[in-house]
Amino acid sequence: MKKTALILLLPLFAQLLFAEEPQVGNAPDTGGIDSSPGVFLQVTSSPAAKFGFNWRYTIPFLQGDSPLTRGNNIVITPGVEITPVDFHLTANAVWTPIAFIEVVAGGRIGSGWSINLFDSHIHGIGINRADEHGIGEHDGNAFDGLLWQARMGAALQGDLAVFFPGEWNHVIFRSFHEISYAAYSRARDGEAWFFENDDGENRNGLSYRGNLLIGYQMPLRLDMVALMAEADLFLTEMPGGYRWGDDRLRWTFSCVLSFAVTERFGIALITQLRTRRNFTEPNWEDLHFTNRTLDTSNPQRLEFHRVVAAFTYRF
Numbered sequence: 001m002k003k004t005a006l007i008l009l010l011p012l013f014a015q016l017l018f019a020e021e022p023q024v025g026n027a028p029d030t031g032g033i034d035s036s037p038g039v040f041l042q043v044t045s046s047p048a049a050k051f052g053f054n055w056r057y058t059i060p061f062l063q064g065d066s067p068l069t070r071g072n073n074i075v076i077t078p079g080v081e082i083t084p085v086d087f088h089l090t091a092n093a094v095w096t097p098i099a100f101i102e103v104v105a106g107g108r109i110g111s112g113w114s115i116n117l118f119d120s121h122i123h124g125i126g127i128n129r130a131d132e133h134g135i136g137e138h139d140g141n142a143f144d145g146l147l148w149q150a151r152m153g154a155a156l157q158g159d160l161a162v163f164f165p166g167e168w169n170h171v172i173f174r175s176f177h178e179i180s181y182a183a184y185s186r187a188r189d190g191e192a193w194f195f196e197n198d199d200g201e202n203r204n205g206l207s208y209r210g211n212l213l214i215g216y217q218m219p220l221r222l223d224m225v226a227l228m229a230e231a232d233l234f235l236t237e238m239p240g241g242y243r244w245g246d247d248r249l250r251w252t253f254s255c256v257l258s259f260a261v262t263e264r265f266g267i268a269l270i271t272q273l274r275t276r277r278n279f280t281e282p283n284w285e286d287l288h289f290t291n292r293t294l295d296t297s298n299p300q301r302l303e304f305h306r307v308v309a310a311f312t313y314r315f
Contacts, residue, residue, distance in 0.1 A: 086113070104178065182204070201289050256269070
C-alpha cells in the first residue's frame, strides 16, 4: 500500500530520533517557555516531496529534581505542510510526564488537488470508486472537500546510558502506539478515498499505527543509526474486507541514518521496505481494491519501497 508515498511524517521521526534541538528564546532555567521556529524538507525516490514550517513551544510542566522528572514538559508544535498535491494545517502536542513516557496528541486539516506528472495522475484527495467494469477511478476536483484527522497515542522509551553513563553507551529504544480518526468530507459511509497519492483504500473512521525503533547514538556527525518497524491497520471495517486482506497489518521497515551537520541543521537518510499483498487476479492493479481476492496461499511479499532524505533546520 502506498499510504506514505508522498509524505514522511518528519515530526514523528524527530521524536523517534530523540533529536537534540538548540534552545532558542527564553532559557529553561528561568522557568519560561522556550520557543523556536523550524523548517523541513523531505524528498523521496518515489518521486515525492514535502515542505513544512512549524513553531515549537516547550513549556516546563511538573518538573522535579530527579533524573526521571527533571525534563518534564509539554511541547506544542503548530505548523503548515505542503506537497505537490495537498496543503494542511497541523498541530501536535507531546507531554513528557516522566523521562521514559510520552503522551502524544495531534491533528490536521486541509485539502488537495490532482496533477499530471510523467503521464501519471497524482491525486492529493478524492473518492476512489469502481466504474461499471469494476475498475478503480478517481472522483474529485481541486479543493472540493476537507480532510481532517485527530490522533492520540503514547510512547515508551529508554536509553542504556541512563544505567551505564558514557557518551558511547547510548543504545536507545522507543515503542509508540496511536489511534487516529480521519474523515474526508465528501465521503459517505463505506466509501474509500485517496490521500496523497496512496492506494485509495482509506475510509472515514478509526485506524491504528505503531512502531518500534532501536538505535545507537554516537558523539559524531553521524549521530544515529537505527532500525524501525512500523505497522498500520484500519479499525473501521468494510463489508467483505477479508477478501482483499483489509484486516491485515501493513508493515514498513526502515534503516535510518541521522547526521548532525550543525547544531541547527540535521539530515536523515531513510531506506524503506514494505509488505504488499498478493492477489489472485492477473489484472489486479486495474481493479478497484474491493474487486480483488487475496492469495491466501501466499498472502504477502516484502519489496523495496523508497529512499527518503529529510532536512531540518531550526532558527
